[in-house]
Amino acid sequence: MGETIVITSGKGGVGKTTITANLGISLGQLGFSVVMVDADIGLRNLDLVMGIEKKVKYHILDVSKGLCTLDDALVKDTRSKTPLCLLPASQSHFKEDIQKDDFSDLIQSLQERFQYVLIDSPAGIEYGFRLSTKDANQGIVVVNPEVSSIRDADRVISILEQKKIKPIYLIINRVNTELLKKKEIISPEEIQEILDIPLLGVIPEDPAVVISANQGKPFAYQTQSKLGELFLHIAKKLSSEEPVMMEDSYKAESLWNKVKKSFTLKK
Amino acid sequence: MQIKVIQEDDIQFKGCSSGILILINQDLDFEKLIKKLIQKLKKEKKFISDMDLFIKGKDRFLDQDELGMIRKMVRDKTKFSILNASQLEPELPDITTSPARNKGLLSSQPFLIINHSLRAGEEINTTSPVILHGDINPGAILKSSGPVIVTGKIKGDVIIQNAGEGAFVYSSGLQPNRLSINSIDLSGSILIESDMLNASIVYCNQNAINILRLKEDKWEKQL
Numbered sequence: 001m002g003e004t005i006v007i008t009s010g011k012g013g014v015g016k017t018t019i020t021a022n023l024g025i026s027l028g029q030l031g032f033s034v035v036m037v038d039a040d041i042g043l044r045n046l047d048l049v050m051g052i053e054k055k056v057k058y059h060i061l062d063v064s065k066g067l068c069t070l071d072d073a074l075v076k077d078t079r080s081k082t083p084l085c086l087l088p089a090s091q092s093h094f095k096e097d098i099q100k101d102d103f104s105d106l107i108q109s110l111q112e113r114f115q116y117v118l119i120d121s122p123a124g125i126e127y128g129f130r131l132s133t134k135d136a137n138q139g140i141v142v143v144n145p146e147v148s149s150i151r152d153a154d155r156v157i158s159i160l161e162q163k164k165i166k167p168i169y170l171i172i173n174r175v176n177t178e179l180l181k182k183k184e185i186i187s188p189e190e191i192q193e194i195l196d197i198p199l200l201g202v203i204p205e206d207p208a209v210v211i212s213a214n215q216g217k218p219f220a221y222q223t224q225s226k227l228g229e230l231f232l233h234i235a236k237k238l239s240s241e242e243p244v245m246m247e248d249s250y251k252a253e254s255l256w257n258k259v260k261k262s263f264t265l266k267k
Numbered sequence: 268m269q270i271k272v273i274q275e276d277d278i279q280f281k282g283c284s285s286g287i288l289i290l291i292n293q294d295l296d297f298e299k300l301i302k303k304l305i306q307k308l309k310k311e312k313k314f315i316s317d318m319d320l321f322i323k324g325k326d327r328f329l330d331q332d333e334l335g336m337i338r339k340m341v342r343d344k345t346k347f348s349i350l351n352a353s354q355l356e357p358e359l360p361d362i363t364t365s366p367a368r369n370k371g372l373l374s375s376q377p378f379l380i381i382n383h384s385l386r387a388g389e390e391i392n393t394t395s396p397v398i399l400h401g402d403i404n405p406g407a408i409l410k411s412s413g414p415v416i417v418t419g420k421i422k423g424d425v426i427i428q429n430a431g432e433g434a435f436v437y438s439s440g441l442q443p444n445r446l447s448i449n450s451i452d453l454s455g456s457i458l459i460e461s462d463m464l465n466a467s468i469v470y471c472n473q474n475a476i477n478i479l480r481l482k483e484d485k486w487e488k489q490l
């Protein structure tokens with residue numbers, strides 16, 4: 001059974017789709033078979049960011065309605081050496097148009113065939129979010145260094161925790177290094193201290209991200225580039241059996257974890 | 268309202284009907300610390316028999332032996348029942364009340380123990396006094412009718428209502444969005460008091476907001 005990971009954030013536009021696409025590719029480069037599910041029904045994006053929109057013939061609702069088979073709908077990314085597929089969202093429907101059980105059945109079939117099922121969740125915490133998180137056993141919460149994004153992420157983490165999704169990882173995206181130096185934005189350390197979940201990576205604000213998305217050439221395919229390397233690193237952390245520790249400048253252990261560890265009193 | 272900062276001692280006690288919170292300056296020589304603690308305990312004895320004792324620490328932690336000595340001493344000198352730290356570990360149910368409470372002289376409510384941070388959108392509404400191991404994040408709300416002890420930081424809302432005279436809030440870092448005790452809004456006063464990143468106990472009496480702190484920042488606290 002494959003790992004099913006939901007990529008979510010509460011707030012929109014923080015980088016969920018960008019991260020799903022590039023993480024999928026990087027996991028593929030590590031030799032895993034990966035399927036990405038665009039759960040943002042009605043606002044189909046993942047195929048564009050991947051640059052495979054022209055190959056989309058069917059979508060998730062066609063499968064659930066029995067209009068085509070799952071295989072008909074899965075779009076293969078031929079640039080990848082390992083099986084890397086996308087189950088596209090529909091552009092014209094609404095989130096509520098897919099039944100929960102139908103969605104779960106689809107995810108289950110995918111879990112049987114792929115080592116990783118990445119679910120790109122829509123923004124918000126409504127039906128589409130609930131759908132995306134329903135069958136996930138792990139979570140990645142994407143946050144930007146902004147108070148509103150942090151607040152939303154905290155809320156989402158709380159819901160994922162209640163659903164017993166574990167582990168829940170953090171990716172801090174769009175960190176403007178200039179502003180960070182000038183201390184004009186909230187630092188990754190502060191964000192991690194508040195959210196208190198293991199950090200997978202910190203991604204800088206970089207115009208190359210927008211350019212690669214517009215060209216449909218995900219940067220994760222450029223393994224020599226800084227961003228490509230970063231995503232390979234994130235994929236390694238995610239897939240390693242080792243517990244995630246922040247070997248870089250960002251502390252994995254928040255103060256609170258240290259405090260917890262230090263309970264020395266035992267009966 | 269007047270704000271009073273009390274910061275002259277190496278050991279600070281703050282009692283309520285459910286127990287007593289003890290802040291200890293850990294930089295103190297251990298022998299001295301024990302002596303001072305005994306003195307304090309003797310002085311306060313009439314208030315503190317038959318209560319819950321809770322030990323946890325920050326920064327420099329007392330080692331197993333030192334903690335053991337303190338526990339034994341406190342047990343010998345008083346009739347404390349000890350809230351064991353193992354009750355506070357994560358594998359236990361998230362919310363428990365203290366089974367260690369004695370059916371003692373006091374008819375007070377046992378503590379509600381919460382072993383996780385409160386995240387944005389989470390709200391706890393209780394009439395019990397509360398010990399929360401973790402932070403209260405921005406956007407989270409804790410309402411209680413008794414004292415509130417937060418081992419981490421308070422950045423969200425803490426509202427204590429109908430709690431009577433003994434109500435207090437303890438936190439290792441007070442940066443609340445909203446903090447009120449018995450309808451007195453303290454958020455403003457706490458902002459004025461710049462040093463709120465240090466561990467502090469805040470309570471009100473007739474004409475002042477009191478902020479109790481250790482002489483030094485380093486401490487061990489017990490309840």
Ligand SMILES: Nc1ncnc2c1ncn2[C@@H]1O[C@H](COP(=O)(O)OP(=O)(O)O)[C@@H](O)[C@H]1O
Pocket residue numbers: 009011012013014015016017018019045173174175203204205206207209210213
């Ligand atoms: N690290 C980054 N640097 C610059 N732009 C980014 C970065 N991450 C995402 N973006 C841009 O932000 C926009 C929103 O990203 P997207 O992945 O669609 O977010 P979401 O799926 O969370 O709504 C896109 O235009 C994307 O190219």
Ligand SMILES: [Mg+2]
Pocket residue numbers: 016017018040045120121122
């Ligand atoms: Mg998206």
